[in-house]
Amino acid sequence: MKDLTQGSIGKHLVHMSVPIAIGLLVQTLYFLVDLYFVGQLGGEAIAGVSAAGNANLIIIALTQILNVGTATLVSHAAGRKDQTDANIIFNQSLLLSALMAAITLTIGYGLSASYMQTLSQDEAIIAAGTSYLYWFLPNMALQFAVVAMSAALRGTGIVKPVMLVQLLSVLINIVLAPILIAGWGTGVAFGVAGAGMASSIAVLIGVAILLYYFVKLEHYVKVDFSLWLPQWHSLKRIFAIGFPAGAEFLLMFSYMAVIYWAIQQFGAEAQAGFGLGSRVMQALFLPAMAIAFAAPAIAGQNVGAKQGHRVRETFAKAAVFSSLIMALLTLICLWQADTFVRGFSDDPLVLAVASGFLSLICWNFVPTGLVFTCSGMFQGLGNTWPALLSSATRLLSFALPVIWLSQQETFAIEQVWWLSVITVSLQSLLSLFLLKKQMDKRLIFA
Structure with missing residues (x-):
């Protein structure tokens, strides 16, 4: 365990966020590598894989229950120096991860085709997305175990082992993608199905390595099957903190689904361009996400240690670091948006939509x-x-106007991007207001 209740908050943020950023970049590369090789198969394949990949937002929403609940409670326990409670939370999280993985596979294989039919009317896009999902589902199911283990480590202030495992996984994925998608060296090309295969094999190897780490090297939180019997009080604690965070990501999935539904009238090229642009945007968000992922562990340990001033300092420095980085990325996107998408597709219409999306949506970054x-x-x-x-x-505030605009004769795709900029700006002001109220309420210790 790393004690985050002592020392420089700024140094803790940097030391934790850099490995987290690398890990997040590695996860994003799963999609970008697949997208690059799938891009050689045509616009319908890009649109299908991008739309199917959005189903992963549902998995992210569910994994957030484990991620946030586990990391928060483990960090609070670490701040109190309560190792017993940290181990109970960790093992109950592993139990939940096994159950959620089984549910994901059962529902996923039953509803993949129906899901794709709700996002597109193009038969080629539906077929490509369904084929990809069938082979990508094992990856989605294994994410629960990855998240449970990485969240527990992050709660104790440890992030580098997970980053290294993720880096190895993406290297495996990069090697397998051209072999399985395009048939390099084998002559057997699986197309979009190969993209799903490569990702699933890579994450399976990553889970095996993480399990080995916990069994052989980790000492503060350990895999203990005697703690796998359901403890309803502990499960309730995980869900009480994790469920709203999971629901928040589910709303993100709904947001993406609304966009795909609204822009389908502009054709497969528009959906493919948005899918490509949104993947690149997610990659650009990684620095801010890394800071946001590091802050809870630092704040959580200091909440457990009842050091309110360090919690406030954590927010102040995290907000400044994040805003400066995102402002720089905004300027770069305004200057060279097309550079980020060039090479992922040969279709000029797809690239035009993607670069146009980035050049406007970058006002969202800060x-x-x-x-x-x-x-x-x-x-x-x-x-x-x-x-x-x-x-x-x-x-x-976003979906209702978009639905109305999509029914108008003057509807243009740029209206969707500008509406996104306006609504996320308003959301940031509301979040700042709500956070101030929560800190004033919760950071009063006897």
């Missing part, structure tokens, strides 16, 4: 960074309901 930071602080404080309220407000 307010989005603040939203991420506030969400991380809500996690550290142990109350994630305000973050859910903020996201729900944003979804309603």
